[in-house]
Amino acid sequence: MMRSIDYGNLMHRAMRGLIIEVLRQVEEGGLPGEHHFFITFDTRHPDAALADWLKQRYPEEMTVVMQHWFDNLHVDDEGFAVTLNFGDQPEPLYIPFDAIRTFVDPSVEFGLRFEAPADDDEDEEEDDDGGDDDPAPSSDRQDAEIVRLDRWRK
Template identity: 60%
Template sequence: MSRTIDYGNLMHRAMRGVIQNVLSDIQKAGQLPGTHHFFIAFDTQHPDVEIADWLSDRYPGEMTIVIQHWFADLEVTDDGFSITLNFGNAPEPLYIPYDAIKTFVDPSVEFGLRFETQPHADDDGDEAEAPMDEMVEPVEDAPRKPAEVVSLDKFRK
């Protein structure tokens, strides 16, 4: 038994459990309720992530997926989830372990989770990476700007 209670790791598991429960409900229903949609950023270099080579080449460190209108084959397990998403009219299967997730945001209800790591000393005194989790709280006092549609032609030369 360790000499301390690892609250960071306990929170890490609990917050990932929230994601698992939400995705399990979506899997059972076959669709997202109402206006809910998710932005999920994850570490593409995590050893258990499974994505197409062209996606890992294009996003060598982090990638954000959007689960909203079209998705297929959502399968939720205790360790992660698999899903097929559309990338430029090409369906691509993905597997994302919960440990690879960096952020999970549902902007329709201003809810988000961010997972970070920070160095800490382990039992031997050596530094190791420990999870540092926090909820992303909405900023109530921030003025809201209306959405702006930007044409990509604006950035082409």
């Protein structure tokens, strides 16, 4: 017998499913129109794969942009692989869906934010070079919420 409905976990799975569907559409047909993505992820996730120099530069989290140039996008049930350009240097990445903290498409003012249960201070802003100092979540369960888009507005 179910004692309560775990809305946070249900929302997390629904939002993850949305990201999977969007990335699979992009994998098959490319980015339509002005769509582009800012994806912030936890570089400490055990299944995240990125070059050592990127891990050193972004020891906790980094934001990548999928817009004008990306290659080799492949989406599986656990995450996605993509090659991105870092200063004219192509670098392959693997980003597990459980490592994603934010997924934003500013062209249509759409954004999702995933927070670990320990991240209670909603008003605390992350800096551009790594974010907060909290350790990686100890479980796969994360709460979900809509992200504020004014962070990416110019």
